[in-house]
Amino acid sequence: MAHDATHAHDAIPAHDGHGQPGGIMRWLTTTNHKDIGSLYLWFAGTMFLVAGSFALVIRAELFQPGLQVVHPDFFNQMTTLHGLIMVFGVIMPAWAGFANWQIPLMIGAPDMAFPRMNNWGFWLLPVAGFLLLLGLFMPGGAAAGGWTMYPPLFVQGGISYDLTIFAIHILGASSIMGSINIITTVLNMRAPGMTLMKMPLFVWTWLITAYLLIATVPVLAGAVTMLLTDRHFDTHFFNPAGGGDPVMFQHIFWFFGHPEVYILILPAFGVVSQIIPTFARKPLFGYASMVYATASIAILSFIVWAHHMFTVGMPAAAQLFFMYSTMLIAVPTGVKVFNWVATMWKGSMTFETPMLFAIAFVCLFTIGGFSGLVCAMTPVDIQIHDTYYVVAHFHYVLVSGALFAIIAGVYYWLPKWTGHMYDEKLGKLHFWLSVISMNVTFFPMHFLGLAGMPRRYADYALQFAEFNMIASIGAFIFGFSQLIFLAVIIKAIRGGRKASDQVWEGAQGLEWTVPSPAPYHTFETAPVVK
Amino acid sequence: MAERRGSHWQAARAVFWSFFGVRKKSHYEQDAGRLSPAQVIVAGLVAAALLVLILLGIVWLVAG
Numbered sequence: 001m002a003h004d005a006t007h008a009h010d011a012i013p014a015h016d017g018h019g020q021p022g023g024i025m026r027w028l029t030t031t032n033h034k035d036i037g038s039l040y041l042w043f044a045g046t047m048f049l050v051a052g053s054f055a056l057v058i059r060a061e062l063f064q065p066g067l068q069v070v071h072p073d074f075f076n077q078m079t080t081l082h083g084l085i086m087v088f089g090v091i092m093p094a095w096a097g098f099a100n101w102q103i104p105l106m107i108g109a110p111d112m113a114f115p116r117m118n119n120w121g122f123w124l125l126p127v128a129g130f131l132l133l134l135g136l137f138m139p140g141g142a143a144a145g146g147w148t149m150y151p152p153l154f155v156q157g158g159i160s161y162d163l164t165i166f167a168i169h170i171l172g173a174s175s176i177m178g179s180i181n182i183i184t185t186v187l188n189m190r191a192p193g194m195t196l197m198k199m200p201l202f203v204w205t206w207l208i209t210a211y212l213l214i215a216t217v218p219v220l221a222g223a224v225t226m227l228l229t230d231r232h233f234d235t236h237f238f239n240p241a242g243g244g245d246p247v248m249f250q251h252i253f254w255f256f257g258h259p260e261v262y263i264l265i266l267p268a269f270g271v272v273s274q275i276i277p278t279f280a281r282k283p284l285f286g287y288a289s290m291v292y293a294t295a296s297i298a299i300l301s302f303i304v305w306a307h308h309m310f311t312v313g314m315p316a317a318a319q320l321f322f323m324y325s326t327m328l329i330a331v332p333t334g335v336k337v338f339n340w341v342a343t344m345w346k347g348s349m350t351f352e353t354p355m356l357f358a359i360a361f362v363c364l365f366t367i368g369g370f371s372g373l374v375c376a377m378t379p380v381d382i383q384i385h386d387t388y389y390v391v392a393h394f395h396y397v398l399v400s401g402a403l404f405a406i407i408a409g410v411y412y413w414l415p416k417w418t419g420h421m422y423d424e425k426l427g428k429l430h431f432w433l434s435v436i437s438m439n440v441t442f443f444p445m446h447f448l449g450l451a452g453m454p455r456r457y458a459d460y461a462l463q464f465a466e467f468n469m470i471a472s473i474g475a476f477i478f479g480f481s482q483l484i485f486l487a488v489i490i491k492a493i494r495g496g497r498k499a500s501d502q503v504w505e506g507a508q509g510l511e512w513t514v515p516s517p518a519p520y521h522t523f524e525t526a527p528v529v530k
Numbered sequence: 531m532a533e534r535r536g537s538h539w540q541a542a543r544a545v546f547w548s549f550f551g552v553r554k555k556s557h558y559e560q561d562a563g564r565l566s567p568a569q570v571i572v573a574g575l576v577a578a579a580l581l582v583l584i585l586l587g588i589v590w591l592v593a594g
Contacts, residue, residue: 299574317586317589317593320593332549
């Protein structure tokens, strides 16, 4: 797609000073999409370090069989908080950060449609994060019933379970506000000439993700509200003694939970679809089919939820239905992987850090997709449900999938955000350490799961010792490697080689027509897209 | 667009191919010119319902 953009504001300084407050008040009161994007990304980065350190507590305890490091109840708190924070406090806010920074820049809009709601949507997040972590200091410790919040554990727990429920409510409100903002911005504020089918794929994937969020987050809010009333107001939605059914929670939760998986991964598809054409110096192969495939995945995501709960009991007909519908997802996902590979085919490829992470994404996400197909088969899933095979599967999807795409996106757009090129040597070191240690951590978990090691236990039988030791070593290398990423970002913010407007030779799109760093206000006069 | 508006049948065909994930370029360009977003969304929802019914039919054949 060739854009011919006009922009008459190259000369505008980074802050054109029309009375905004300075210091902390700038960040508390900002309605600027770039400021809010940065706030989301820093929040996600901070929570990544918090939830990552929880993962290292888990891996330290599992380094050897037996109980050495933490009390089993604290171990359960760590698994619960690690999952909740990584999903709701890291991946989702990181994508919201990308959306805020990039969507107006990519569609030629001056800002998001509802800038004040944008501010509110962000500032709810630290409150929710605080509530989640506050549980650690409450009597009985943090919630320890798993990130899926299943009753009866989540009905029986102490005050930190209430804090978790409130945190989920607040996070949901924030997500819905963000989604309304993104949909309105994309549908109403595109530059003249930018039809829907000319939008960059990242914008498309976020548009569809925003609809998924609006459709499913209220369902989650309903589920946790029912937990709350079961806990305090004598309802019995999930209590069999009062005529309720705990399995109903699982159905409601996963009706949210499966589309949530795509909420986490669709923007990743978008980022990778921006990066691969840039460094292959070819337009994206099959743009329209990528849009179609994204929409198909979104629709299918609503009719597969019970594959998460094959073992709780359901009629054989339901098991078959959910098995078939789940396997169908391989078709549009396969189309995407094919298109990425076809884009690279005979391209003039170079391998800067964003491209390395994007290629790792394509390879490793595909492994996660294949193990997902294994889990989709009901008779197989009944064997491996709640084992480390499932842990391996979803970490390949979410670490080498969503997280690698986030890292790739940061490297890709960091020169546009900061005005400086990042340190390529450190970036490559970060890549190789991450990609090797990620596989050392999670690949052995397939073997552990197939051998029958259950997830969410602080201890395990002796025969699982070697693979657990390998996984723990990999996890510590992976965790500490991320400090290199932090160093690269800080280094690029503080200085470095000046980035050009286009930054990357093969980069196409409106965001590359504005100066680097992108001025505080961009596209006050709409560009024209031909 | 000077072209006339696409029929429901054309919307259904576009959605069918989108479920599969590929579309011939000339047909895609016709779709993009003639179909309105509302047509595609309605056709998509109808097709999703049909897909569920087809899957239920297959389940009924296998397990019925």
